[in-house]
Amino acid sequence: MRRALIPLLLPLVAACSPSTPTASTAIAVTAQPPKIESTAAPATLPPATTTTSEPLFVEQLPEPAGYRWTQVANGLKQPVDLQAAPDGRLFLVERGGLIRVIADGALLGTPFLDLRGKVAHRGGEQGLLGLALHPDFSENGLFFVNYTDLSGNTVIARYQTSPQAAAANPASQVVLLRFEQPYANHNGGGMVFGPQGYLYISTGDGGAAGDPQGNGQNRDTLLGKLLRLDVDNRDDERGTAYAIPSDNPFAQGGGRPEIWDYGLRNPWRFAFDPLTGDLYIADVGQNLWEEIDFEPAGSGGGVNYGWNIREGRHPFAGQTTAGLTDPVLEYGRDLGCSVTGGVVVRDPALPEWQGVYLYADFCSGRIWGLLRSGQDGWQNGLLFETDYNVSSFGVGPSGEVYLLDYDDREGAIYRLERSP
Numbered sequence: 001m002r003r004a005l006i007p008l009l010l011p012l013v014a015a016c017s018p019s020t021p022t023a024s025t026a027i028a029v030t031a032q033p034p035k036i037e038s039t040a041a042p043a044t045l046p047p048a049t050t051t052t053s054e055p056l057f058v059e060q061l062p063e064p065a066g067y068r069w070t071q072v073a074n075g076l077k078q079p080v081d082l083q084a085a086p087d088g089r090l091f092l093v094e095r096g097g098l099i100r101v102i103a104d105g106a107l108l109g110t111p112f113l114d115l116r117g118k119v120a121h122r123g124g125e126q127g128l129l130g131l132a133l134h135p136d137f138s139e140n141g142l143f144f145v146n147y148t149d150l151s152g153n154t155v156i157a158r159y160q161t162s163p164q165a166a167a168a169n170p171a172s173q174v175v176l177l178r179f180e181q182p183y184a185n186h187n188g189g190g191m192v193f194g195p196q197g198y199l200y201i202s203t204g205d206g207g208a209a210g211d212p213q214g215n216g217q218n219r220d221t222l223l224g225k226l227l228r229l230d231v232d233n234r235d236d237e238r239g240t241a242y243a244i245p246s247d248n249p250f251a252q253g254g255g256r257p258e259i260w261d262y263g264l265r266n267p268w269r270f271a272f273d274p275l276t277g278d279l280y281i282a283d284v285g286q287n288l289w290e291e292i293d294f295e296p297a298g299s300g301g302g303v304n305y306g307w308n309i310r311e312g313r314h315p316f317a318g319q320t321t322a323g324l325t326d327p328v329l330e331y332g333r334d335l336g337c338s339v340t341g342g343v344v345v346r347d348p349a350l351p352e353w354q355g356v357y358l359y360a361d362f363c364s365g366r367i368w369g370l371l372r373s374g375q376d377g378w379q380n381g382l383l384f385e386t387d388y389n390v391s392s393f394g395v396g397p398s399g400e401v402y403l404l405d406y407d408d409r410e411g412a413i414y415r416l417e418r419s420p
Contacts, residue, residue: 056275057355061369064383067350069403069414073107076100076411079404080189082394083131086138087164090396092404092413095127097147099168102413113159113168119147122184125207126152129189134231135197138163144176144199144231146191153180154187156201158231158241176231176241177258179222183207186266190341194228195277195297198245200260201227202267202281210286210317211308216263219255224307226267226281228260249302261295263305263324269341269392273297273355274399280357280370282341283327286311290339291327292359292370329370329380336361340390347399350416358383358401358416360390367403388414 073092081093090102097116101108121127130146137143141163149155156177161168181187186204194200205211205224216224233243244257251257266284273280277297283305285291289312293305303325309318312330331339342358357370367384391406401416 054351055354057372058352061356061371061379061381061383062350062352066419068417068419069384069386069388070417072105072402072413072415073102074410074412075107076407076413078127078391078406078408079411079413080127080129080391080406081131082392082402082404082413083133084395084397085133085163086397088397090394090402090413091131091133091143093128093131094411095129096121097128099128099131099145101166108166110167112166113145113170115145115147115170118149118155120150120152121148122152125185125187129187130191130201132191132193132199135193141165142231143168144191146189146201148181148187149178152184153178154203156191174241176229177201177222179203181206181223182213188267190267190269192270192272194272194279196245197232199229199231199242200270201229202264202270203227204266205264205307211265214308216265216307217304217309219250219259219262222256222258224262224264225256225259226261226264226270227258228301229258247300249300260301261303261305263303263307263309265307265311267341268339271341271343271357271393273344273357274346274395275344275355278344280341280344280359281305282339282359283307284338285330286316288312288332289314289330290332290336290361292329292339292341292357293325294328328378331361336364336366338362340392342393343395343401345399345401345416346395347401347416349398349400350418353401353416358393360388360393360403362389362391362406365390 078095079092080095083091092100097119098111099113101112119128126148128147132144134142141161144158147155158174159168160172185207188203190202192200203223203225205215215221230243230245234241235243244251250259264283267281270281279295281293283291291312306324308316310316313326340360340362345353345356360367365386365388369381369383371379373379388405390403392404394402403414405412
């Protein structure tokens with residue numbers, strides 16, 4: 001029996017009662033599939049750039065019966081993010097304000113960083129929400145956090161530590177960004193370094209319901225956006241501890257220069273394919289539709305994903321479709337109520353999974369795989385039905401895939417493995 005859902009950072013508007021956990025075979029996505037709808041892929045997908053001689057994508061989704069999720073840690077309090085250091089350590093983010101460490105297979109008792117005195121986590125969607133390690137973390141010890149402060153506003157901050165240190169120095173904080181959140185929900189929280197070494201940050205539309213302030217479509221606010229910052233340089237003229245990449249779409253005007261994409265509601269988690277540079281964004285829906293957005297490598301940004309004009313592929317506050325990019329996949333409330341974005345599998349120990357984008361639903365515990373099929377289509381399939389409240393996915397130092405099961409006292413981490 002599924003345990004009761006715990007209020008979380010995501011807008012959970014309905015509870016779902018899944019069947020006994022089973023795995024299904026992959027199903028191909030067509031224009032009108034029986035349950036999960038998907039658009040076709042963009043008309044032309046650019047060829048992926050990589051030096052590997054192995055296929056970038058498997059031809060079909062794997063048969064999930066041969067695989068399992070193996071627990072590697074438990075006893076966590078509301079885990080929401082996982083990042084891997086080059087030395088093999090796993091950094092785990094607890095929403096209340098702690099960053100904890102798994103080293104040599106053991107969860108350490110001493111936190112890596114304690115931000116509980118700085119972080120507000122009232123309600124379900126505030127807290128310490130995201131972590132990103134600098135690509136050169138093993139040399140410079142820099143890492144970045146995304147949290148809501150004691151006033152409920154978003155803070156993006158940098159910290160520094162000795163790369164092999166057991167704990168970070170709280171006094172090393174440098175605030176890069178702080179912006180007001182008009183409501184307590186829809187704070188986004190994702191942070192990922194992209195292929196060019198820039199830091200991408202997802203922000204929600206500011207909250208309430210239906211985007212009452214119109215932030216998703218307003219390019220003069222940072223809310224409802226995907227941001228892109230150069231954190232290796234500063235801009236003394238603007239007085240910021242970061243610089244604007246010269247190829248950001250609004251670097252020369254037309255919107256806030258930090259913006260990469262817009263028209264997003266609450267993009268809690270997003271991920272780049274580490275081999276191709278393609279971008280997957282999971283955007284939590286309002287009332288009816290959860291969506292996965294896709295942005296091919298080399299797109300140049302400036303993409304408008306439609307919120308709040310559209311929810312998924314459907315009209316919401318307007319009828320226009322001009323200039324809007326629909327998701328490649330959506331699903332309705334018969335399958336879940338809050339999408340959790342995942343990762344593209346590149347684990348060398350799982351060659352049958354190469355190129356599969358895993359994503360889940362927090363409410364129903366269902367885990368799906370999405371796979372590019374040729375140049376103009378997608379395969380999508382239900383892979384696992386679980387009793388997990390999946391809050392996030394993560395990738396280990398060698399490509400291992402992890403999921404985070406959210407619980408107030410018994411949160412746990414699981415790794416995708418081949419069944420014995």
